[in-house]
Amino acid sequence: MAVISEARPARRRLPRRILISQSLIQIFLLGMVVVAIFPFIWMIFASLKPFKELVESRALLPETWTLRNYEEILGRVNFVAAFRNSIVSAVSVTVVSVFTSSVMGYIFSKYRFVGKEILFTIILSTMMVPFAVIMVPLYITIANSFGLADHLGGIIITGFYTAFGIFLMRQFMESIPFELIDAARIDGASEWRIFFTLVLPMSLSPMSALAVFVYLFNWDSFLWPLIVLNSQDNQTLPLVLAGLRNLWWTRYEMWAAGSMLTVVPVMAIYAFASRYFIRGIAMTGLKA
Numbered sequence: 001m002a003v004i005s006e007a008r009p010a011r012r013r014l015p016r017r018i019l020i021s022q023s024l025i026q027i028f029l030l031g032m033v034v035v036a037i038f039p040f041i042w043m044i045f046a047s048l049k050p051f052k053e054l055v056e057s058r059a060l061l062p063e064t065w066t067l068r069n070y071e072e073i074l075g076r077v078n079f080v081a082a083f084r085n086s087i088v089s090a091v092s093v094t095v096v097s098v099f100t101s102s103v104m105g106y107i108f109s110k111y112r113f114v115g116k117e118i119l120f121t122i123i124l125s126t127m128m129v130p131f132a133v134i135m136v137p138l139y140i141t142i143a144n145s146f147g148l149a150d151h152l153g154g155i156i157i158t159g160f161y162t163a164f165g166i167f168l169m170r171q172f173m174e175s176i177p178f179e180l181i182d183a184a185r186i187d188g189a190s191e192w193r194i195f196f197t198l199v200l201p202m203s204l205s206p207m208s209a210l211a212v213f214v215y216l217f218n219w220d221s222f223l224w225p226l227i228v229l230n231s232q233d234n235q236t237l238p239l240v241l242a243g244l245r246n247l248w249w250t251r252y253e254m255w256a257a258g259s260m261l262t263v264v265p266v267m268a269i270y271a272f273a274s275r276y277f278i279r280g281i282a283m284t285g286l287k288a
Contacts, residue, residue, distance in 0.1 A: 040263075047256035054253050069257035078232055079258065082240040086262075089152050089225075089236060090218040093159035097214045098207050101162050105169025106199055110181060120170070127163045131223070139227050154228040155218070155236075165210050172206040173199065212273050219266055237262045 046054055047069055049062040057063065073079055108120050138158075139149075148154035176199065184194045200207070222238040229235055235243075241258045244251045 043256045043259055043263075046253060047260050049253055051251070051253050069253045070261070073254045073258050073261070078235070079237075079240060079261070081233060082235050082237045083261075085152060085234060086219060086236040087265075089155045090215050092152075092156040093218045094211050094215045096156065096159035097162045097165055098211050100160050101165030101169045101210060102200065102203060102207060103195070104166045105171075105173050106195055108166065108170045109173035109176070110178070123163050123166055127167075135224065135227060142228070149228065150230045150234060151228075152234060155221075155225060158224070159214070159218075162210075162214065165214065168206055168210050169203065172203060176202060208273055209278075212270060215269065216266060219262075 042060065045060055045062055048065050048067070049057075050064055050066055050068070053063060108116065139154075142154045142157060143149035146153070146157065148157060180198060181194055184198055189197070220238065221236075222242070225236045225239055226242075229239065237258075241255060241262065244255050244258065
């Protein structure tokens with residue numbers, strides 16, 4: 001019995017011009033990656049150098065490896081309290097912002113009322129207004145009307161309105177069929193039950209993407225906490241790191257160590273949520 005063998009098709013060789021262009025593109029992209037991650041690599045090694053070696057030596061790798069910078073910043077600076085304040089403010093703003101944005105996105109996508117398009121256009125237009133324009137009246141309102149000056153509540157209350165979050169959730173919820181919502185209403189479900197048991201479970205991916213956006217923005221926020229928070233006990237991590245510099249000296253090695261301690265939690269959260277983040281952006285980006 002003869003064995004019939006299938007010949008594999010020969011791999012088509014790309015023209016030399018295409019190979020050269022692809023190689024140049026890959027080299028360029030690799031160079032951009034190196035440029036992007038080099039400051040982070042420098043920060044890692046700088047945090048492990050003594051102060052004298054850091055200012056006198058140009059070598060990337062430390063000659064004397066030390067963890068004293070981490071011990072010093074955790075011991076001398078109110079770093080633990082600032083870390084706690086940053087977590088409380090960032091997590092609280094994220095939870096509030098994701099919830100309110102989901103509710104508003106659902107309203108703008110599935111309800112009909114007079115002036116809906118005009119109101120949504122006004123909300124989108126606020127994304128074009130620089131924060132520096134509204135920060136003074138916003139602070140006066142929070143301080144006088146709510147009494148939240150020098151309080152973490154003054155940071156958290158800003159999470160109740162996020163124009164980008166409303167836009168992101170509305171774009172995704174436009175793709176949810178009206179038939180599902182109408183069927184739930186026919187079965188006797190209330191509007192809140194429809195929202196919590198039907199709409200939110202279907203919106204986990206864009207909610208995760210929005211949560212990553214909001215958390216990273218508030219974790220790194222400097223200007224607004226600088227305006228609202230005055231006492232050292234209420235300061236967040238960016239304010240504490242900025243306090244390592246004054247008119248006479250700058251502790252670069254402690255700056256690097258503090259930055260490393262600040263970046264690691266953010267990287268861990270992004271590594272955990274990156275799958276949902278990419279999926280959420282892809283799903284919301286397909287709907288015009």
